[in-house]
Amino acid sequence: MSTGARPFFRGAAIAIFAFLYLPIAVLVMFSFQDSRVLSWPIDEWSLHWYRELLDNREIHRAILNSLIVGFSCVAVTTLGGVPLALALRRLPQWLRAFLERTLLLPLIIPQIITGLALLIILNRAGIKLSLATVILGQGIVWMPIVVTVVHARLLRIGGELEAASADLGANAWQTFFLITWPNIRTSVVGAALLVFTLSFDELPVTFFLIGGDNTLPMHIWSMMRIGITPEINAIATITVGVSIVLILLGMLTLVRDLGRS
């Protein structure tokens, strides 16, 4: 690469990262501002809005619901996605490519359409909306993540070890738990972490399928429609912090796994 281009690319990258992070910095700073009205520079710093969060029962309830939905989604997508990935691997190349692309549709089709499609079919089946329908909907949307991540790992490790295990007389379960599982475990954990975070934030599908209970994004959404509330800034700051911790955790698992092998 010519050296003349380097300063240009560096400048562009700095500008783009500033564009990505300045707004987050602003949000974090204003979450520590005491007054309700935004003003710059901040004249009084405080934990006022965090204290407000601690006292807000509705938000606690919403967080609990989101945790329920998140963990259930992880369970549903893992229990469904791993077998689907294992099944995909057994298929001939052309069929596999076609089915995998079809499975990916819920990630490409705008979620509003997936949400209302599920709303229509649940309505016709006479099923009442609740957290269970939210879990069903999100499970369908996030399933492709687990399937593709695990399937990619399966293709990478190849089938030789499993074939050897079968030749040596292991049954299918033994082969899965002793050979396949240790090899795909980190990809399953990585996908599960991603599903959990995405589910914790999901709004469009939840919007259509929610019953009487609110999830955290739905609660924040209703707060936002009213106007700017500094409480939202405090929630946002916590969310960003938790996301960073989760990513570091994910990366750490990956690094540890690489170190072991």
Added chain:
Amino acid sequence: MSPGWLARNWIALSCAAAVVLYIAATLLAPYSHIGVYSFWEKEMYAFEPALSLDNYARALTNDLYRKAVMNSGIVALSVTLTTALLGYLLAYYLAFHATRWRTLLFFLLIVPLWTSFLLRAYIWKIILGRNGIINSWMMDLGLLDEPLSFLLYSKGSITLALVYIFLPFVALPVYAALEKIPRSYIEASTDLGAPSASTFRHVILPLSMPALTAGCTIVFCLSFGDFITPALLGGTGDLMIASVIISQFGSAYDWPFGSALAMLVLFVVLALVFVLRRLGRAASGGVE
């Protein structure tokens, strides 16, 4: 198909059956219901099964809905082009120029991806809003007597927020593709006397094209169908198609008509997926 063939392939067959069954139950059944409903009619407060094209006629002839589709199209297209350009630049820098900082920068690119869509749209309400930072700052400095309201509530603010949200969707896959290009290809091109611009055009760009088009596809589709950002940042003047669909399933309570609109969105999205896939493949010379 002889019994022997069946016996030899029963594992593959049952696996195929399982995957197809999953797809039929969770994807085909719900999505096709939108299609079915789009032909139904609304009678007072109930929806009657019918085979009518009225919903489509209404969607395609009414100026309001046509404009909503146009608005969404314009926003999605501007978002896609901007994220493609900025995302590519960033990925290029990360892959070829960032040396010491690469891991950190890569990390910084993933973080926004893992934080809430909703909150990242909302951030711009704080910055651009009537009582937002820019307005209050400029009024403090005495540059303004009254807050500007055009900063927010326009196609521009929706576009800005969506670019902000979707930039990593292009930057990450393109970075992964650029990273995979063997450095020897680039050296070979340079050694043979190609100027860096033509190395880029004939070696780097074609090899990263499938990732770029894949990223662009997702960005276009998700921007086109987004209702959150318009609801937070959009004005009443620029109605988006997703907002119209939401209202048909909410206050307007006309599910069949809403389904017809959803079918139009689905059609646009799937057509685009198809075209961009073709484009990506053609530009890369068949490499996937």
